[in-house]
Amino acid sequence: xxxxxxxxxxxLHVFPLALGGNVxxxxxxxxxxxxxxxxxxxxxxxxxxxxxxxxxxAEGNEGGESETVIGxxxxxxxxxxxxLVATKVGAHPQYKGLSATxxxxxxxxxxxxxxxxxxxxxxxxxxxxxxxxxxIVTALDQLVKDGKVRAVAASxxxxxxxxxxxxxxEAEGLARYVALQPQYNLVxxxxxxxxxxxxxxxxxxxxxxxxxxxxxxxxxxxxPGGAVSSVRAGSAAKHLETERGRxxxxxxxxxxxxxxxxxxxxxxxxxxxxxxxxxxxxSARTVEQLPALVASAELRLTDAELATLTKxxxxxxxPDA
Numbered sequence: 001x002x003x004x005x006x007x008x009x010x011x012l013h014v015f016p017l018a019l020g021g022n023v024x025x026x027x028x029x030x031x032x033x034x035x036x037x038x039x040x041x042x043x044x045x046x047x048x049x050x051x052x053x054x055x056x057x058a059e060g061n062e063g064g065e066s067e068t069v070i071g072x073x074x075x076x077x078x079x080x081x082x083x084l085v086a087t088k089v090g091a092h093p094q095y096k097g098l099s100a101t102x103x104x105x106x107x108x109x110x111x112x113x114x115x116x117x118x119x120x121x122x123x124x125x126x127x128x129x130x131x132x133x134x135x136i137v138t139a140l141d142q143l144v145k146d147g148k149v150r151a152v153a154a155s156x157x158x159x160x161x162x163x164x165x166x167x168x169x170e171a172e173g174l175a176r177y178v179a180l181q182p183q184y185n186l187v188x189x190x191x192x193x194x195x196x197x198x199x200x201x202x203x204x205x206x207x208x209x210x211x212x213x214x215x216x217x218x219x220x221x222x223x224p225g226g227a228v229s230s231v232r233a234g235s236a237a238k239h240l241e242t243e244r245g246r247x248x249x250x251x252x253x254x255x256x257x258x259x260x261x262x263x264x265x266x267x268x269x270x271x272x273x274x275x276x277x278x279x280x281x282x283s284a285r286t287v288e289q290l291p292a293l294v295a296s297a298e299l300r301l302t303d304a305e306l307a308t309l310t311k312x313x314x315x316x317x318x319p320d321a
Contacts, residue, residue: 002044002297005278008178008206010151012084012120014047016272016297018208020283021050025065026058028285033069034076035287041079043294049181049208049281051088051125052095052110063092064113071115080116086208087114088125088155098128100139107143122149123181127157133165141174155181155210159195166203177205179278184209186218186248186267186313187239200276212271212280213264214239219292220252220263244313251312255305261295268296270309 004013019040024033037048050070056063067087074080087110090098095106110119122143124136143149154162154177162180169176180200184192188211200207213219217236224240239245252263259266264282271280284290301309 004046006206007121007151007208007278009176009204010121010178012151012178014084014279015045016279017045017268017293018047018049018086018279018281019045019293020210020281021048021066021070022054023066023283023285024050024054024069025061026055030069030072032286034073036284036290037070037073038077039287039290040284040294041077041083043290044297045294046082047084047086047279049086049210051091051123052106052113053088053091053093053125056093063094064109067110067113071113075115084120085114085116086121086123086153087119088123090125090128098124098131098136098139100135100142103136103139104142107148111148118148118150120150121153121179122151123153123155123179124157125155127154127161129161133161134168137165137169137172137174141169144175149175151175151178153177153179153181153205153208156183159199162196162199163203166199177203179206179208181208181210181281183211184271184274184277185212185214186252186270186309187214187242187245189313197276205276206278207274207276208279208281209271209277210281212268212282217245218248218252218263218267220249220256223249247312248309251309255301255309258305259299259301261299262292264292265295265299266301266309268293269299269301270306272296273301273306 005016007014050066053063054066055061089103089106095102140152152175182192215236217239222237252266256263256266268280282293
């Protein structure tokens, strides 16, 4: 049985792979989503990541579709207490930004869609620099005091604003961020490494990286001359144009072959081994895509293999994942 990891300074213990819910109600319909969630739970997974904005970008959607699907699944399976649900505030078309009133109203809507009276981990999705950190932290603290949120976290925030948020929470005895969700993967390291990682490490936060597979590029399905049918094919295939992308694929091929493993498993295992990282996020549109993701939780790479991957991923940054 896979050992759960403690999420920063919180009392939440999570499976070392978070299941991304961005595809639920978008490229995966409800039946597909339920099947993926069932398979993830059956493999021991307990950490599902979503956001109130998922998937407002899809034609006919208004945001909240992913939360609604997850809520229906939790209700139909009767397993709410077994699953840690993380969602986010700040990007929903009707609840943009992080003013105290927006945070409160958006949280109520997320609770309604999820069909629950508490959220395990509540992220600020994108920092809103028009709002003082004092207002944001106080609003989040109130949700914790009200029993509607168990722990709070941040995503897409500068090191300076993160540090200011932590300092204010500590000075006032308010709920303090326990995790950060940065963009981070083998072809996007400067999006996290440096001052942001150092701030997280000093504060004892957990990193829960998104785009862990660089929009699918690190699964190895994108190769020179090949075509892939995917809603993310354009952004993922761009990495083939960079020297870093090609070097990373070659290193992944070699390590995967040595373990008889999928490239996705190796890429996520590398990410999970990095300082501060507790649980990378990866999403599966179909049940068939899930085993390679879950396998990363048990895959142990040697120090030499980790070094090979790290070296291949250094150098000129590629395009954003």
